[in-house]
Amino acid sequence: MQNEINQKHTLLENTGNTGIQHVGKRRQLINTLMTGLTAACTFLTIALLLMILGYILVRGASSISLQFLIDTPKPVGEGGGIGNAILGSLMMTAAASIIGLPISILAGVYLAEYGNGWFGRTVRFVADTMTGIPSIIVGIFVFTVFVLPMGRQSGLAGAVALAIIMLPIVARTTEEMIRLVPNSMREGALALGAPNWRVTWDIVLPAAKSGIATGAMLAVARVTGETAPLLFTALNSRFYNLYMDQPMASLTVQIYNYATGPFEVEWKMAWAATLILMLLILVINVIVRYLTRKRF
Amino acid sequence: MSQINNTGDAVFRTILILAASLILLIVVAIIVMMISNSMPTIREFGFGFLTSSEWNPSARVFGALPFIYGTLATSFIAVFISVPVSLGVAIFLTEQAPIRLARPIVFMVELLAAIPSVVYGLWGIFVLAPFVREYLGWFLQTYFGWIPLFQGRLTGIGMMTGGIILAIMITPIITAVVRDVLEAVPVNQREAALALGATKWETTRIVLSNAATGIAGAVVLGLGRAIGETMAVTMVIGNVPQITAKLFEPGYTIASVLAANFAEARDPLYFSALIEIGLILFLVTFIVNAAAKLLVVGVTGKGMTQNT
Numbered sequence: 001m002q003n004e005i006n007q008k009h010t011l012l013e014n015t016g017n018t019g020i021q022h023v024g025k026r027r028q029l030i031n032t033l034m035t036g037l038t039a040a041c042t043f044l045t046i047a048l049l050l051m052i053l054g055y056i057l058v059r060g061a062s063s064i065s066l067q068f069l070i071d072t073p074k075p076v077g078e079g080g081g082i083g084n085a086i087l088g089s090l091m092m093t094a095a096a097s098i099i100g101l102p103i104s105i106l107a108g109v110y111l112a113e114y115g116n117g118w119f120g121r122t123v124r125f126v127a128d129t130m131t132g133i134p135s136i137i138v139g140i141f142v143f144t145v146f147v148l149p150m151g152r153q154s155g156l157a158g159a160v161a162l163a164i165i166m167l168p169i170v171a172r173t174t175e176e177m178i179r180l181v182p183n184s185m186r187e188g189a190l191a192l193g194a195p196n197w198r199v200t201w202d203i204v205l206p207a208a209k210s211g212i213a214t215g216a217m218l219a220v221a222r223v224t225g226e227t228a229p230l231l232f233t234a235l236n237s238r239f240y241n242l243y244m245d246q247p248m249a250s251l252t253v254q255i256y257n258y259a260t261g262p263f264e265v266e267w268k269m270a271w272a273a274t275l276i277l278m279l280l281i282l283v284i285n286v287i288v289r290y291l292t293r294k295r296f
Numbered sequence: 297m298s299q300i301n302n303t304g305d306a307v308f309r310t311i312l313i314l315a316a317s318l319i320l321l322i323v324v325a326i327i328v329m330m331i332s333n334s335m336p337t338i339r340e341f342g343f344g345f346l347t348s349s350e351w352n353p354s355a356r357v358f359g360a361l362p363f364i365y366g367t368l369a370t371s372f373i374a375v376f377i378s379v380p381v382s383l384g385v386a387i388f389l390t391e392q393a394p395i396r397l398a399r400p401i402v403f404m405v406e407l408l409a410a411i412p413s414v415v416y417g418l419w420g421i422f423v424l425a426p427f428v429r430e431y432l433g434w435f436l437q438t439y440f441g442w443i444p445l446f447q448g449r450l451t452g453i454g455m456m457t458g459g460i461i462l463a464i465m466i467t468p469i470i471t472a473v474v475r476d477v478l479e480a481v482p483v484n485q486r487e488a489a490l491a492l493g494a495t496k497w498e499t500t501r502i503v504l505s506n507a508a509t510g511i512a513g514a515v516v517l518g519l520g521r522a523i524g525e526t527m528a529v530t531m532v533i534g535n536v537p538q539i540t541a542k543l544f545e546p547g548y549t550i551a552s553v554l555a556a557n558f559a560e561a562r563d564p565l566y567f568s569a570l571i572e573i574g575l576i577l578f579l580v581t582f583i584v585n586a587a588a589k590l591l592v593v594g595v596t597g598k599g600m601t602q603n604t
Contacts, residue, residue, distance in 0.1 A: 031495035035392060041384025042393075042401060045471075048464055049408050052419050059422075106315035114312065123316045125589070126323050132517070132585035133326075134524030136554050137578050140571065142335060143558070166321055173320065197308030225412025228526040228551075232559050252414045252527075259418045260531060261310045267422065274415050285410055290401075 001201050014193025026032040034132040052249040053278075060275025067286070073254070076263050082273045084240045089280075091242075092159045092234060092250060093224050100163030101170060101216055108174025108212075113200055115175070124175075127168035137227035138164050147233055155241070155248030162223040169222070173215025214291050221284035227252035227278065251277045314345040326578065334572030336565055345572060349538040353557075358569035360576065366455060367545035367577075370529060371522040372544065373459025374466055379464075379515055379552075383504075389471075390478040393501050402475075409468035417531030420461045425431035425452035425532055428460070433544055438504035448542030451534070458533040462525055466518040473517055477510030477595050480501060497596035513591025520584035524577065550577045 035082055071081025107127075142161040147153055181204050189199040205212075227250075235247040236257065251273055258270035337345055338356060348359025385405060389398045431453030436446040448454065481503045489499040504511070534546020535556055550573050561567040 013375040027406075027495050027498070031497040034497040034500070038384040038392060041381045042388045044381060045385050045408065045467060046401065046404050049404055051423075052411065053416075055419060055423055056415070057443055084499075089340055103318055105316045106312055107319055110312035111315040114309065115316070119313075120316070124585070127319050128589050129582055129585045130319065130323055132520050132524070132581055133528060134551055134577060134581055136431065136524075136526045136551050137326065137330075137574055137581075140558060140574050141322075141329055142556065144571075145325070146327050167322070168319060171316075194304045195302075199305070200308070203349035221410065225415070226412075227412065231555060235559075252412060255414050255418060256527060256531070259421055270418055271422075274418055278415065281410060281412070285407070 019208060054077070056271065056274050056278055058273035059268070060273075060278075064271045064275060068153075068269070068272055072240060074247075076261075076265060080240060080269070082251065082269070083253055084237065085249040085273065086276065087240060088155065088234070088237070088249040089224060089251040089277075090153055091244070092162060092248060093220060095156065095159035095236035096162035096166060097216075097220055097224055099159060100166040103163075104167045104170035105165070105174050105216070107171040109178060109205070111171065111175040112178035112205070124172070125278045127171055129136060130141065130168040131172070134228070135161075135165055135226055136228035136231075139232050142229065143232045150245075153233060153235035153247045154245045155232075155234050156244040158230045158248060158250070161233045161242070162226060163252070165223055165226060165229060169219045170216055173218070174208075174212050177211030177215060178204060180206045180211065198222045210291055214288050217284055217288045217291070221281050224281055224284070225252060227256055231256075251280075300511045330571055330575040330578060334568050335577050337572045340565065342564055345569075346576070348402060349537075351540055353561075353566050354561070356478065356563070356565050358565070360550075360569075360573050362539050363548050363550045363553050363573060364576070365539045366533065366537075367523055367551070369455050369547060370458040370462055370533065370549055371519055371541065372478035373456065374462030374522040375461035375515060375519050376458065377499045378467045378470055378518060379524075380505075382467050382474060382514075382518070382539050383511070385467070385471045385575045386474035386478060387500055390475055391503065392496070405471055408464070410434060413465070413527040416461055416465055416528035416532075417430050420457060420528055420532040421453075425457050425460060428452045428454075428457045431455075433486040437544075448540070450544055451546070453532055453534040453546055454544045455533060456543040458529045458542070458547070458549070461528045461532055462522045463505050465525060465528060466521050469521055470514045470518040473508075473514035477514060477592065480595055481506050507595065510592055510595035516584055517588035520588060523584065524551060524581045526555050530555045543589075550574075556576035557575055560592075564586070 040176065051157060065252040067079065068081040069086070070083040072084045073082070106176045107123070111124055111127075114120060116122060138161050142157050142164070146160060150157070166251050183206060186199050186201055189203045190196075194202070230250050230253050234253070237247045255270050255273045255277065258266040258273065261267070261270075265291055277279030310565075320469060341348070345358065345360055346364070347361060349361040350357050350359045351362060352358075385401075389401060391406075393401065407433075429450050433446075433450040433452070433456070437450065440446050485498050485506060486503060489502050494502070529549050530552035533549060533552055535548050535552060536546040537548045537553070538545065540547075554570055554574055554577075558570050561570050
């Protein structure tokens with residue numbers, strides 16, 4: 001009993017009288033230590049990012065030239081460039097957007113406006129899990145259902161693979177953006193006698209427009225950097241090619257080939273091509289940042 | 297309501313349903329395609345496909361164990377390194393940093409996720425691999441060389457390098473989800489702890505214990521990404537189908553064996569073996585992602601799309 005009172009007494013002394021400055025030394029030390037550790041983790045992560053970007057900038061810039069940007073690949077030692085790869089990447093990304101974005105946005109509209117039943121929940125769950133499916137699986141899928149029947153690799157097959165990767169991402173961001181539109185807007189339009197579909201099409205979609213565009217652009221930026229789904233679908237090409245039914249070069253596959261090649265000239269070209277790819281993605285990301293900034 | 301309006305609604309709704317069904321259709325088609333195309337190897341090797349470690353395309357003998365092992369080894373290295381760091385970054389951003397500092401850092405960490413896999417691979421070959429060979433490998437083998445994990449020939453190309461690259465790649469994903477989860481913990485829990493005289497770190501520990509389920513989800517999500525990551529790993533792991541505890545030795549993952557060989561697989565049995573490996577990868581990532589989603593959504597009520 002006496003013991004217990006003593007204990008209580010010391011407890012009171014430890015906490016009651018002391019005030020904030022005198023929190024136990026050990027506790028204070030641990031606090032400082034852990035704060036320092038979390039800051040160190042953050043510093044490490046940021047340092048890694050800057051280091052990666054720095055390498056790309058320095059090594060890439062040192063081997064870039066106008067010739068490199070417009071030439072096609074040539075045998076090792078004769079120079080060559082990535083002009084056709086840039087064009088191929090742009091064409092396939094554009095085609096993927098044309099195929100994928102409308103369907104994805106419609107699917108997103110469904111999830112937001114009608115998707116509260118079992119079917120909507122299933123689609124939402126499958127879409128979320130689908131975003132985590134490795135992109136190489138999509139490449140294999142498109143190879144078996146598209147490339148094999150057609151008999152050859154093509155830019156179109158690559159674009160289809162990229163569109164499939166976009167689908168769940170854009171659908172889910174579209175849904176989230178539409179859900180942000182206040183219900184009073186829908187109610188107002190319905191009260192004025194507009195049918196459901198016109199409310200969605202003329203009131204809700206325009207209101208969510210910039211958010212949907214942001215989500216779409218982010219997906220476009222992401223598929224611009226995809227390599228795995230293009231390896232067996234679009235393959236590669238050494239020539240400028242405007243026909244989507246032919247094999248098509250892309251920046252990413254070109255980087256992969258150069259980076260894993262045996263010659264130092266190729267490695268230099270890999271860094272230069274990477275710089276171009278990163279600039280492309282960075283530009284898209286900055287546009288997105290700008291759009292989102294304006295919205296809030 | 298007039299007849300026209302009702303038809304308009306019906307048509308519109310049908311179009312939307314078709315678009316949404318496409319998502320289900322594609323996933324079902326992927327499953328059907330993979331199962332039907334892997335039937336030859338399933339019939340030929342049965343369950344032994346998963347447990348045999350012999351992979352010899354020219355002799356038409358196929359066992360997937362080396363790839364399963366390589367995938368697990370690199371993924372676990374990645375999670376082992378990335379989880380503490382991601383937790384640290386997320387805690388720093390949500391609990392400690394003032395918002396003016398946090399915002400640009402969030403942007404930079406997200407930028408890390410925007411770097412394409414093939415770029416990580418390039419950086420891995422020419423920057424990380426030499427670093428692992430000259431410094432990390434040398435250090436670990438000199439001081440901890442008695443541990444079998446750290447043995448092996450130091451070429452810089454191997455499972456360790458693959459794991460480290462993966463760790464960098466999944467850090468922004470885990471960080472983003474953990475941030476969401478921590479922000480979902482009510483502020484009054486922090487206020488209550490602080491009011492009782494807890495230090496900042498003690499408060500954070502309470503927040504962490506309340507967010508445990510969501511954090512587990514974040515880790516599982518990161519694991520899923522690491523398992524499926526293809527290009528970067530293919531470029532630095534060395535592509536040798538072997539099972540060894542020595543992490544500096546080259547290995548092979550499921551995704552990288554597909555990337556490196558699928559285009560050349562003309563033999564039907566070889567083709568089928570690769571598809572069956574792909575099927576394993578698909579099923580594992582599907583289950584892992586579903587589990588992660590259930591863990592995370594229960595806490596934040598959010599989907600995971602923003603974090604991809």
